[in-house]
Amino acid sequence: MNNLLRFAHHLLLLLCYLRPSSSSRYDALFNFGDSMSDTGNVQISTLPYGMTFFGNATGRCSDGRLVIDFIAQELGLPLLPPSQEDHDFRRGANFAVVAATTLAFDFFNDRDLSKGLWVNASLHLQIDRFRRLLPSICGAAQECKEFLRRSLFIVGEFGGNDYSTALFFARPVGEVSTFVPHVIDALRHGVERLIELGAVDLVVPGVLPVGCFPLYLTNYRSLDPDDYGPRTGCARRYNALSWLHNTLLRRALDQLRRKHPAVSIRYADYYSQIIDIAVDPSKYGFTDGALRTCCGGGDNIYNYDQKRRCNEKNYTVCANVSTHVNWDGIHMTEAAHRVIADGWLRGPYVDPPILSSS
Numbered sequence: 001m002n003n004l005l006r007f008a009h010h011l012l013l014l015l016c017y018l019r020p021s022s023s024s025r026y027d028a029l030f031n032f033g034d035s036m037s038d039t040g041n042v043q044i045s046t047l048p049y050g051m052t053f054f055g056n057a058t059g060r061c062s063d064g065r066l067v068i069d070f071i072a073q074e075l076g077l078p079l080l081p082p083s084q085e086d087h088d089f090r091r092g093a094n095f096a097v098v099a100a101t102t103l104a105f106d107f108f109n110d111r112d113l114s115k116g117l118w119v120n121a122s123l124h125l126q127i128d129r130f131r132r133l134l135p136s137i138c139g140a141a142q143e144c145k146e147f148l149r150r151s152l153f154i155v156g157e158f159g160g161n162d163y164s165t166a167l168f169f170a171r172p173v174g175e176v177s178t179f180v181p182h183v184i185d186a187l188r189h190g191v192e193r194l195i196e197l198g199a200v201d202l203v204v205p206g207v208l209p210v211g212c213f214p215l216y217l218t219n220y221r222s223l224d225p226d227d228y229g230p231r232t233g234c235a236r237r238y239n240a241l242s243w244l245h246n247t248l249l250r251r252a253l254d255q256l257r258r259k260h261p262a263v264s265i266r267y268a269d270y271y272s273q274i275i276d277i278a279v280d281p282s283k284y285g286f287t288d289g290a291l292r293t294c295c296g297g298g299d300n301i302y303n304y305d306q307k308r309r310c311n312e313k314n315y316t317v318c319a320n321v322s323t324h325v326n327w328d329g330i331h332m333t334e335a336a337h338r339v340i341a342d343g344w345l346r347g348p349y350v351d352p353p354i355l356s357s358s
């Protein structure tokens with residue numbers, strides 16, 4: 001009897017260890033990006049940002065947690081501290097900055113677009129900051145290599161702001177698509193810099209289908225029905241730009257994999273996942289659809305008006321955020337982030353899924 005109990009006890013212990021999300025092989029998580037993943041490097045927001053989970057604005061561009069927050073939680077890691085504040089970064093740090101571009105100031109300045117930049121926080125400046133912080137996180141170079149071997153890197157999304165900076169200055173989509181190879185080169189170079197510093201496990205998200213966002217749908221409205229996807233209602237021309245970026249990005253990642261066979265480089269497919277949600281939002285519980293803003297207001301089907309943006313004059317917040325995909329016209333709700341994180345952690349939008357390797 002006693003032995004049987006002991007056996008049962010062992011079995012229980014074993015089951016605990018086998019529980020998928022209880023512990024992971026990652027000791028730390030490092031993130032680079034823009035407003036899709038900034039967790040407080042830029043503190044411009046106030047409530048209702050943060051209302052769902054934090055009860056306060058944290059700098060996150062959503063009502064609650066972001067994809068990166070759900071990933072940190074599932075990996076048993078703390079919510080990522082912003083790198084520009086004083087924190088203990090031994091379990092990870094977040095270098096993402098709201099409005100960050102992939103490319104640096106000069107690229108935009110050369111094209112007379114520097115007025116559209118809010119911050120100097122390009123991918124390479126974020127990596128510079130990471131490199132400068134490293135000794136304080138993990139010590140000497142060799143120790144850091146060991147430490148970074150057990151770290152997960154998420155590099156992106158990057159690109160959204162490189163394109164929107166020009167689009168918001170009324171540059172035609174055709175001109176903006178000529179930026180794509182430059183953006184992809186910078187991303188490729190950024191991933192290689194991280195590999196040189198010791199990263200061996202990276203997830204690189206593509207850009208989102210921006211043509212599904214109320215801001216784009218409202219500001220670039222068209223009377224031609226052919227300009228809209230028949231199943232989603234998203235603006236085709238803007239999604240085509242995202243598609244081009246993602247196609248070239250995947251090609252660049254293939255090349256990087258061949259060049260660095262010992263390194264895991266996975267693509268995270270925001271694009272397909274958001275399109276899947278937009279095709280049938282109610283399948284995911286989004287009974288208010290994918291194209292309607294929760295926080296804001298406007299006399300159109302997107303509930304969006306540039307003059308009534310969330311947190312500005314005369315905006316309203318929807319009755320139930322969790323039935324909306326879109327939060328403020330250009331960012332998503334916590335509920336949508338949860339669905340997306342699940343697709344990265346358990347598949348199929350990261351392949352192999354993040355949890356399969358943890």
Ligand SMILES: *[C@@H]1O[C@H](CO)[C@@H](O)[C@H](O)[C@H]1NC(C)=O
Pocket residue numbers: 056057
């Ligand atoms: C909410 O955030 C503001 C600004 O960061 C801060 O001053 C305030 O103390 C916070 N309130 C709570 C309840 O955390």
Ligand SMILES: *[C@@H]1O[C@H](CO)[C@@H](O)[C@H](O)[C@H]1NC(C)=O
Pocket residue numbers: 105117118119120
């Ligand atoms: C970014 O840096 C450039 C110089 O490289 C400077 O001219 C510009 O004002 C900076 N922009 C911001 C928003 O800080």
Ligand SMILES: *[C@@H]1O[C@H](CO)[C@@H](O)[C@H](O)[C@H]1NC(C)=O
Pocket residue numbers: 314
């Ligand atoms: C706020 O929006 C409502 C609804 O569109 C409108 O009736 C009202 O006049 C607006 N108020 C202000 C101050 O803009």
Ligand SMILES: *[C@@H]1O[C@H](CO)[C@@H](O)[C@H](O)[C@H]1NC(C)=O
Pocket residue numbers: 285320322323
């Ligand atoms: C909001 O919607 C969700 C999902 O449909 C539902 O479970 C929840 O009860 C709703 N909350 C409120 C306050 O209506």
